[in-house]
Amino acid sequence: MNNNELTQKIYEVSHLEGEFTLRSGQISHEYFDKYLFESHPELLVIIAEKLSEMIPQGTEVLAGLEMGGIPIATALSIRTGIPVVFVRKKAKEYGTCKLAEGIEIRDKNVCIIEDVVTTGGQIKLSANDLRNFGANIKNVICVIERDKKGRENLKNEGLKLLSLFTMEDLKKHL
Incomplete structure (x- = not known):
């Protein structure tokens, strides 16, 4: 499946219309329900294939953010090893009291994986938390960049x- 076909399929599966409050507090009249494309195995496999080509050289750990980044990071891990x-x-607040579940991240080059980025607010918080645990973080990979503000905030x-x-890529299929 080429990128145009994939954008069209993601759009068809995930685009909703109505009034939605985004995590950032912004109101939108359209919404891309990431869980709709993440729950389709055939789409998730293709997305992981495409994203795997974007993983920066030297990445030692993929960090899937709760909740939408987890299935994508898992698919990427399976695809790349x-x-x-x-x-x-x-x-x-119980058991191991961990923030990051899985292998040790201290002194590792970690790439954050997310599904949709609007303002990047949660990514910034999570990156700082992971850095406090000793992770080296420079890169974030996402499926959909909803707003350019997120890119600027992360930079x-x-x-x-x-x-x-x-978002412009996806809107071409309106």
């Missing part, structure tokens, strides 16, 4: 955003 950690928004935090598609 790069280990994955699952990053909570907040460390659990200000020393993070480079690599996106498979922008």
Whole structure:
């Protein structure tokens, strides 16, 4: 499946219309329900194939952010053989009390994996948390870059955003 066919399929499967409040607090009259494309194995396999080509050289660990980044990071890990950690928004308060579940991240080159980036707010928080645990983080990969503000916000935090598609790419199929 080429990129145009993939954008069209993601759009068909995930595009909703109505009034939606985004995590950032912004109101939108359209929404791309990431869980709709993430729950289709055939799409997830193709997305992982395309994203695997974008993983920066030297990446030692993929960090899937709760919740939407987890299935993508898992598919990427299976595709590439790069280990994955699952990053909570907040460390659990029982058991191991971990923020990042999985292998050790200290002194590792970690690439954050996310599904949709709007402002990058949660990515910034998670990147800082992971850095506090000793991870080296410079790169973020996402499926859909919803708003260019996210790219700018992440750049200000020393993070480079690599996106498979922008919102404009998806809107070409309106």
